[in-house]
Amino acid sequence: MSAIDRNVSKSLNVIDGLDMNIDHTVQVLLAPIYSKFPILSETFLGIPIANFIAAVLVFLIFLLLRNFFTYIIMESLQKLAKHTETYYDDRVISALKGPVGFAFVLIGLHLFFLLIFKETAVIKNSLNTLIVFDIFWAILAIAEALRGILYHATAKFNPDLSKEMGDFILKIVKFLIGGLGFAAMLQVWGINVTALIASLGLGGLAFALAAKDTASNLFGSFAILADKSIRIGEWIKVDGVEGVVEAIGTRTTKIRSFEKSLITLPNQIIANTPIENFSRRGVRRIKMRIGLTYGTNSQQIHKIVEEIKYMLHSHPNIATKETLLVNFESFGDSALNIFIYTFTATSNWERYLDIREDVHLRIMQIVEENHASFAFPSQSIYVEQMPDTNHA
Secondary structure, eight states, X not given: OOHHHHTBOOOOOOGGGTSTTHHHHHHHHHHHHHHHOGGGGOEETTEEHHHHHHHHHHHHHHHHHXXXXXXXXXXXXXXXXXXXXXXXXXXXXXXXXXXXXXXXXXXXXXXXXXXXXXXXHHHHHHHHHHHHHHHHHHHHHHHHHTHHHHHHXXXXXXXXXXXXXXXXXXXXXXXXXXXXXXXXXXXHTTBOHHHXXXXXXXXHHHHHHHHHHHXXXXXXXXXXXXXTOOOTTOEEEETTEEEEEEEEOSSEEEEEOTTSOEEEEEHHHHHTSOEEEGGGSOOEEEEEEEEXXXXXXXXXXXXXXXXXXXXXXXXXXXXXTSXXXXXXXXXXXXXXXXXXXEEESOOOHHHHHHHHHHHHHHHHHHHHHTTOOBOOOOOOOOOSSOOOOTTO
């Protein structure tokens, strides 16, 4: 027996159970029509005319039923669901509109081909494949609609990472559902999935080797979630990439850079690379040196330093529990330098810039009130003797 023969099993047949023998009922109703109007028994392309008309009418009826069920019955159910305490029933009903509507189309096509006596094995298997696809589409839609329940469940284990863990688990569930759906589609065509995988031989080995990186990324995502090193919405820098985390997937993590480009990094790289998480520092540093002119006397410098210290300690947006330094640091080439080192009470970049601007303006005001001036790079040239112009 060949490998192909071993991979063939009993095919999966779903659609025959959905037609409710409507084709047989229609055929019984056509019998008196044929006897009363013999012309309708004539064939066109090998199809009796009455059967062709009946097939088209049945298909159109199912299209009308689809619209009726989708836009009237489902809408009515959705209005009733709005009166319940939970919103999950609303989401499930909304998610099932597409799969339910598609099911009516498939049943209409099945009856159409039956009534024109053209439902070959290929057409039947194709329709069965689409029915299986529709069933698993409905299951995936329900899983997506119940995402909130998964978030609520994961929040009991880790409230901080409930969304990330919920998204991760949902992706795995969707992958498993999709895999089962694909296996069921193969079963429709009589392909034994287990035997097929076993018969791949070297191809299976190659697939396993190719899946090595996928497995590494999968375990990398486990490590990221377990370590709680990053979360969606956080500003991070990893492997030379800086930006805001948009999604943590089973294989990759997506980071939106500040230039608005989307960067995708494999999870194994993130799990094995040092991560700088700016969002978790809580504060942000202000470090500067201001230079005053050499015309500033010692009393002025002492007063300016003390007033800047007092201003920073009393500023509502400065983290006074962090290091705060204001000192007359050095005699520069063209300025008397005051060193200022402190932290804002926020790590938000926009808020930080506003606070830094306010600090700058207050320092300028302190310097002006003490009748001092900011220095700028300059040079003084001293001439010991002017050239004698009398001999020119």
